[in-house]
């Protein structure tokens with residue numbers, strides 16, 4: 001397993017009291033596997049991703065990334081992350097944003113891959129543009145290219161297409177799949193979109209409302225490579241309806 005989350009709970013303490021964000025969540029992701037997390041707002045999805053990426057520590061339970069604790073995995077550059085807001089450096093061009101990990105790690109090989117990654121995410125011709133000159137979708141592509149330059153073993157994505165219109169999202173999902181396919185990275189993707197989870201993933205994991213627990217883990221049976229036409233297939237639509245009812249029930253009960 002590349003990612004192992006075992007009985008992880010997380011509580012946040014503040015002057016306003018204690019918030020139980022996650023409760024005994026267990027999840028594993030195999031090498032090269034694409035797993036999506038779906039669940040109601042506030043159920044701890046971002047918190048779970050941040051703990052795997054070593055941006056937060058569990059209150060109880062254990063996390064391993066390629067057998068290492070998250071801080072070691074981060075030091076060894078096994079993880080890469082993409083968040084909802086692309087968080088690009090405004091004063092750096094597209095290429096210089098994608099070169100950033102190589103510069104930070106002082107790694108010539110990673111630096112050398114920056115240009116190729118920009119090309120792979122379809123931004124040829126925009127290498128020297130600045131983030132403010134790009135559309136939202138293009139900015140998302142830059143942050144995906146940046147997260148993949150150092151060939152992480154695990155790619156963590158938190159609603160990477162959250163701010164985009166549906167048509168752009170659908171295109172980027174298929175594009176990301178073809179870029180990801182070559183990297184063999186294991187992916188943990190947080191999304192609110194059921195079709196996004198289905199078209200991209202090998203497995204979809206559904207969480208309960210806060211404190212988040214894992215209530216369902218379904219295997220997505222469609223072969224790869226996947227195309228946008230899959231969305232209209234009966235089996236896809238049925239799975240989509242099933243997940244929607246699971247989420248509905250999780251959030252609002254049987255009422």
Ligand SMILES: Nc1ncnc2c1ncn2[C@@H]1O[C@H](COP(=O)(O)OP(=O)(O)OP(=O)(O)O)[C@@H](O)[C@H]1O
Pocket residue numbers: 012013014019020021039040041042043044045046047048210
């Ligand atoms: N740094 C923090 N300090 C205190 N509470 C926090 C912190 N981060 C998250 N929480 C709380 O933990 C709970 C889970 O938050 P989290 O961001 O993980 O939810 P989420 O599932 O990602 O929600 P959404 O779908 O809306 O993004 C929330 O109640 C939130 O208020």
Ligand SMILES: [Mg+2]
Pocket residue numbers: 045046047158
């Ligand atoms: Mg979140």
